[in-house]
Amino acid sequence: MIRTVAMRFGGLLRKESLQILRDPSSIAIAFVMPVFLLFIFGYGVSLDAKRVPLAIVVEQPNRDTQSFAGAFAQSQYFVPIHFRNVRQAEAAMKRRRVAGIVWMRANFSRELLAAGVAPIAVIVNGVDANNARIVEGYLQSVWANWLTSYARDRGAPITLPVQVEQRVWFNPAVRSRDYLVPGLIAVIMTLTGALLTAMVVAREWERGTMEALMVTPASIHEIMLSKLVPYFVLGMGGMALSVAMALWLFGVPLHGSLWVLMGASALFLMAALGMGLLVSTFARNQFVAGQVAIIVTFLPAFMLSGFIFDIRNMPAPIRTITYLVAARYFVAILQSVFLAGNVWSIFIPNAIALLLIAGFFLGLARMLARKRLD
Amino acid sequence: MSDSTEITTTAEPAIVLDSVSKSFVTGGRIVRALDNISARIRSGVVTGLIGPDAAGKTTLMRLIAGLLVPDAGRIVALGIDVAREPLRVQGALGYMPQRFGLYEDLTVQENLDLYADLHAVALVERPARYAELLKMTGLGPFTRRLAGRLSGGMKQKLGLACTLVGSPRLLLLDEPTVGVDPVSRRELWAIVYNLVENRGTSVLLSTAYLDEAERCADVLLMHEGRTLGQGAPGTFTRRVAGRSFRVFAPDVGKRALQKRLATAPGVTDAIIQGANVRIVTDKAAPPDPRELLADMPHAEITAVAPRFEDSFVSLLKAPGAAIAAAVAAAVPREAPARKAPGDGEMIVVRNLSRRFGDFYAVRDVSFSVRRGEVFGLLGANGAGKSTTFRMLCGLLPASEGTLRVAGEDLRHAAARARANIGYMAQKFSLYAELSVLRNLRFFAAAYGLRAARQRERIEWALSEFELKPFANARSADLPLGYKQRLALAAALMHEPEIIFLDEPTSGVDPLGRRDFWRRINALAESGVTVMVTTHFMEEAEYCDRLVIMAQGRILAEGTSEEMKARVRSAEIPDPSMEDAFVALIQNNLANGAQAA
Numbered sequence: 015m016i017r018t019v020a021m022r023f024g025g026l027l028r029k030e031s032l033q034i035l036r037d038p039s040s041i042a043i044a045f046v047m048p049v050f051l052l053f054i055f056g057y058g059v060s061l062d063a064k065r066v067p068l069a070i071v072v073e074q075p076n077r078d079t080q081s082f083a084g085a086f087a088q089s090q091y092f093v094p095i096h097f098r099n100v101r102q103a104e105a106a107m108k109r110r111r112v113a114g115i116v117w118m119r120a121n122f123s124r125e126l127l128a129a130g131v132a133p134i135a136v137i138v139n140g141v142d143a144n145n146a147r148i149v150e151g152y153l154q155s156v157w158a159n160w161l162t163s164y165a166r167d168r169g170a171p172i173t174l175p176v177q178v179e180q181r182v183w184f185n186p187a188v189r190s191r192d193y194l195v196p197g198l199i200a201v202i203m204t205l206t207g208a209l210l211t212a213m214v215v216a217r218e219w220e221r222g223t224m225e226a227l228m229v230t231p232a233s234i235h236e237i238m239l240s241k242l243v244p245y246f247v248l249g250m251g252g253m254a255l256s257v258a259m260a261l262w263l264f265g266v267p268l269h270g271s272l273w274v275l276m277g278a279s280a281l282f283l284m285a286a287l288g289m290g291l292l293v294s295t296f297a298r299n300q301f302v303a304g305q306v307a308i309i310v311t312f313l314p315a316f317m318l319s320g321f322i323f324d325i326r327n328m329p330a331p332i333r334t335i336t337y338l339v340a341a342r343y344f345v346a347i348l349q350s351v352f353l354a355g356n357v358w359s360i361f362i363p364n365a366i367a368l369l370l371i372a373g374f375f376l377g378l379a380r381m382l383a384r385k386r387l388d
Numbered sequence: 389m390s391d392s393t394e395i396t397t398t399a400e401p402a403i404v405l406d407s408v409s410k411s412f413v414t415g416g417r418i419v420r421a422l423d424n425i426s427a428r429i430r431s432g433v434v435t436g437l438i439g440p441d442a443a444g445k446t447t448l449m450r451l452i453a454g455l456l457v458p459d460a461g462r463i464v465a466l467g468i469d470v471a472r473e474p475l476r477v478q479g480a481l482g483y484m485p486q487r488f489g490l491y492e493d494l495t496v497q498e499n500l501d502l503y504a505d506l507h508a509v510a511l512v513e514r515p516a517r518y519a520e521l522l523k524m525t526g527l528g529p530f531t532r533r534l535a536g537r538l539s540g541g542m543k544q545k546l547g548l549a550c551t552l553v554g555s556p557r558l559l560l561l562d563e564p565t566v567g568v569d570p571v572s573r574r575e576l577w578a579i580v581y582n583l584v585e586n587r588g589t590s591v592l593l594s595t596a597y598l599d600e601a602e603r604c605a606d607v608l609l610m611h612e613g614r615t616l617g618q619g620a621p622g623t624f625t626r627r628v629a630g631r632s633f634r635v636f637a638p639d640v641g642k643r644a645l646q647k648r649l650a651t652a653p654g655v656t657d658a659i660i661q662g663a664n665v666r667i668v669t670d671k672a673a674p675p676d677p678r679e680l681l682a683d684m685p686h687a688e689i690t691a692v693a694p695r696f697e698d699s700f701v702s703l704l705k706a707p708g709a710a711i712a713a714a715v716a717a718a719v720p721r722e723a724p725a726r727k728a729p730g731d732g733e734m735i736v737v738r739n740l741s742r743r744f745g746d747f748y749a750v751r752d753v754s755f756s757v758r759r760g761e762v763f764g765l766l767g768a769n770g771a772g773k774s775t776t777f778r779m780l781c782g783l784l785p786a787s788e789g790t791l792r793v794a795g796e797d798l799r800h801a802a803a804r805a806r807a808n809i810g811y812m813a814q815k816f817s818l819y820a821e822l823s824v825l826r827n828l829r830f831f832a833a834a835y836g837l838r839a840a841r842q843r844e845r846i847e848w849a850l851s852e853f854e855l856k857p858f859a860n861a862r863s864a865d866l867p868l869g870y871k872q873r874l875a876l877a878a879a880l881m882h883e884p885e886i887i888f889l890d891e892p893t894s895g896v897d898p899l900g901r902r903d904f905w906r907r908i909n910a911l912a913e914s915g916v917t918v919m920v921t922t923h924f925m926e927e928a929e930y931c932d933r934l935v936i937m938a939q940g941r942i943l944a945e946g947t948s949e950e951m952k953a954r955v956r957s958a959e960i961p962d963p964s965m966e967d968a969f970v971a972l973i974q975n976n977l978a979n980g981a982q983a984a
Contacts, residue, residue, distance in 0.1 A: 017508075018508035021505050021508045022505055022506050022508060024505060025501065025502050025504070025505020025506055026502075026505070026506070028498075028501070028502070028505075029491065029494065029498070029502045032493070032494055032498060033491065033493055033494070036493040036494075037493055221487065221491075221492070222485050222486065222487035222488070222489055223489050223490070223491055225450075225455065225485040225489060226483065226484070226485050226488075226489020226490075226550075226551075227489070227506075228453075228455055228478075229453045229454070229455060229478050229481070229483035229485075229560075230478060230503070230506040230507060230554075231475060231478055231479035231506065231507060231508070232506050233475065385454070385455075385474065385475075385478075386454070386455055386456060386457065386474075387450060387455045387456055388412075388456050388457065
């Protein structure tokens, strides 16, 4: 009995593996897609503001204004461009040649000495809200730094509106790549787990092979398991590739342990495979399977997982929905394992959530799958 | 059941169907796929499940295989209740679905290995089993070839080999012979007979080819979810014994003769067969020529052997069969002859070839078609028929050779040539979501018909093809025969001079097929040139002339009479079109072997 089950299952596994090896599309989704996505997000997309063009308008140049403008030139965040008057600078901002304007009026030095208050006007282009906020923050820090050094040079205290002392934890370099790349692993594994599984089962329906498979003594458990195991291996392979690229190509630090990372990935992959199998129980052609898998698994993993967009900033109804997205828990674990270390208070609740979701989807897929056509 | 008197119940039946019903919901409609079917399938013989598309053959197969559960009734296969213990049944039977269930990216050997694993065939038994199956199917030299690279006939045999790996006691084959060339069909039948004789396997085989009924020991005839009868094929043909005749009348054209005989009193069926018309009468007595053909002194009436199809048609047309009345009434009105049928050559093809990479789909093909002729392209799937068609319609450029259609060279004036062409694609290229009326409007507009002219043609199509009652029905919901009519109407909207029909009657029941050919004959009579592809050997008889294609080449050209005459011998005194085809392919193979 056990030998016949092993023989059947072995046959199914061998068949699935041969198909993976012969069909370039599965290999492409598992290995080429991760490389592609990692390159886009690792090199192309950056949420940092660097070398922002900034208009500097000085109405009455003197030593103080020169020194302050020099502070911008030294900053790696800004490229100062000088304008004669504000109107020209505004025109440049409208054409998006500059992202902001720093305007030093004629009374700059006098006010600075007399009142010790910061009399500069700053105009930031708010069209790109995210960028504007970052530029605003950088501007303030340049201004505060300059004021401090100005006061130190003169030995006179200058009253700052707010004294800010910043220290960034967990990602001291404040490189967006360091948290995008780990988050991307969740997206990549969703692709291999859910999309690939849903598609290959649909392909069997389309080609009529599923019908032949169903009229063999193989049980539905064996058939489903034979889809899970190879794509689990493939998904973990994609994960390993992504981690290797993250560590050695993009120089993302890994503060936690590799074992914790693998454990969490395995749990998440089970959830993704469960979703894929669930889609495959009703989608019987590859087009529908692909569409459904992308809409219900890939897009949420992309947008609602906190990988790019912070969940805390989402409106309450959307925030509630994110609790159903498996990738949310995985992204939380990934970012903590990479950037902070083994934080058990983050790992354990999120891992439990992943376990529950995986159990739910796999169980539901099993319940709905029948060795029948209707 | 009076038909089953011949059946001697020696053993327990392989399958017992007890009042089985099954419905599906499609597009908000409930379709009764099977309506209260009861039958016993004998063990140790081949039983044919015969009927046109939508008869419920596949549904019945799937029910027996445990892939579907009946709404009502009970199925016992090999003594096991299928609904209760599907896995046990599936362990004991072999099932080949319509597309053979092969993994095209695995090799022949890998496919066999997979099915051997699935049926848990012991490793020690495998070498002998494989050797036997490979010998039986002739696939021995191809074990390392990918299944996707096999020809249609070889795929079919591999599919059969895979279902046989587990040595099933019961074999379910769902339309294994559709679209496969006649030689492969005969080889498949030989394998099936061999299994039945040497292993005592019970076989249930479904087919839409009525002539295959005669190869079965027992036949279950189905139509629209019901059984029309069960019994040995002889019991069916015996019922129409003495009612089949061949009529030859040199005074009138075969089409005019067929039209007249089809509506003559006492005639159940009249079809064109080469230069003759074959009729089935409603009484077992030779018809009186003076009555039937009063004004044709040279007409000859000869009695011929009855065929299975005769009995099917007479069963369908029997009193009480509702479908018959509707079809019989549908006699197309006389279409005024637009241009006198002359000898103007409407289609001229010279040394036509089409390559895909280094593969020749069509190779060095030449023929010509005269105005008003019905010209056939006969061949199996993959013979190059559809590729030839696409080139003739200007849908696919030719790699080599010249093509003239309606006087236009397709290389330079494809668009102008297309204005004179009507094209009815395989599977009826209709917009399934649109109503009948909207489909007609779309095609009329696509052919540039506007305003009054468009209204006039749509009105013509609705009345000519009796589509008025369905004008607002979604075309997806139409019965197959009506879909076929609508597709033909759409192709005729702009009154083309040439009409191309690509496998127009695939899957349509015999009455639908007759109705369709009646319309085609009327078109040809009015001067329209008709070009048709088919893999039904019998439809070749309806054509004035035809070419037989295999592997992209033309094997023979001529009338069906000429082709049959070539293979007439002492062994086959009255050869069928299929005999002619098989002989041609075998000659071709022999020549090829000689050349090599």
